[in-house]
Amino acid sequence: MLSAPLGRRLAPMATRACVSRAGAAGPAAAGSVEATIRAKLEQALSPEVLELRNESGGHAVPPGSETHFRVAVVSARFEGLSPLQRHRLVHEALAEELAGPVHALAIQARTPAQWRENPQLDTSPPCLGGSKKTRGTP
Amino acid sequence: MSASLGRAAAALLRWGRGASGGVLPGAGVRAASSGAGGGGQAEQLDAMVKKDKVVVFLKGTPEQPQCGFSNAVVQILRLHGVRDYAAYNVLDDPELRQGIKDYSNWPTIPQVFLNGEFVGGCDILLQMHQNGDLVEELKKLGIRSALLDEKTDQDSK
Numbered sequence: 001m002l003s004a005p006l007g008r009r010l011a012p013m014a015t016r017a018c019v020s021r022a023g024a025a026g027p028a029a030a031g032s033v034e035a036t037i038r039a040k041l042e043q044a045l046s047p048e049v050l051e052l053r054n055e056s057g058g059h060a061v062p063p064g065s066e067t068h069f070r071v072a073v074v075s076a077r078f079e080g081l082s083p084l085q086r087h088r089l090v091h092e093a094l095a096e097e098l099a100g101p102v103h104a105l106a107i108q109a110r111t112p113a114q115w116r117e118n119p120q121l122d123t124s125p126p127c128l129g130g131s132k133k134t135r136g137t138p
Numbered sequence: 139m140s141a142s143l144g145r146a147a148a149a150l151l152r153w154g155r156g157a158s159g160g161v162l163p164g165a166g167v168r169a170a171s172s173g174a175g176g177g178g179q180a181e182q183l184d185a186m187v188k189k190d191k192v193v194v195f196l197k198g199t200p201e202q203p204q205c206g207f208s209n210a211v212v213q214i215l216r217l218h219g220v221r222d223y224a225a226y227n228v229l230d231d232p233e234l235r236q237g238i239k240d241y242s243n244w245p246t247i248p249q250v251f252l253n254g255e256f257v258g259g260c261d262i263l264l265q266m267h268q269n270g271d272l273v274e275e276l277k278k279l280g281i282r283s284a285l286l287d288e289k290t291d292q293d294s295k
Binding site for chain 1: 197198203204205206207208209210229243244245246256257258259260261262265266
């Protein structure tokens with residue numbers, strides 16, 4: 001299975017992958033992007049369950065960044081929609097953030113029944129360093 | 139090996155200004171070139187995603203992915219034994235990096251296209267891999283997943 005070995009490697013990666021860049025400013029208020037994501041998804045999708053994790057610490061961005069997130073959204077609104085359609089709904093709700101500070105968004109979009117079968121937020125694969133030439137753009 | 143090969147592949151992948159013809163970088167994965175030609179950005183991307191059955195836009199290359207999510211796409215394709223696919227490295231071209239997001243109306247990389255149709259990113263491909271949909275979609279393209287052969291081997295023991 002793909003995710004298990006990747007998941008095991010994630011923890012050590014979190015400590016060595018975080019590369020500080022001099023001069024980069026953090027967000028104005030700690031967790032403000034996270035709070036905004038949560039609020040917008042709640043408004044757009046009325047989720048039964050919303051689990052949001054800031055995964056920026058596992059990537060090559062400064063400490064305190066809010067650039068990489070993983071979200072599990074459980075909503076009846078997803079019934080009958082393909083995975084692609086579900087993800088697009090999430091993107092629509094977070095269009096501003098995705099055009100702005102959010103660089104990566106891992107999405108688990110489930111119906112309530114699907115969530116009950118497997119109620120957990122997965123882990124993301126370890127960062128492989130990202131772009132060395134450009135910075136700031138997703 | 140992979141660094142110089144990556145640069146060579148990247149040069150061929152120069153979007154909109156590439157050399158014609160492809161080079162086999164070793165594992166059967168084609169360093170796809172978009173070729174010269176007129177038309178707008180959308181038309182060029184349209185041609186790129188339709189030229190090959192399996193097309194992916196990655197950060198980095200299949201030999202040297204530079205992003206965990208892009209790597210996941212590469213690994214999934216490898217698990218299924220998909221060796222012949224077009225891989226475009228968006229880190230080499232900011233216009234491509236933004237252009238493909240506009241084309242697909244999808245904000246992130248990696249992006250996967252099957253038979254010219256946008257399928258999704260890493261999460262969706264992983265889901266398709268886990269629930270068997272990817273084997274079916276590949277079959278529709280005339281690609282037999284290696285996972286089917288593994289299963290067959292196990293059944294016959």
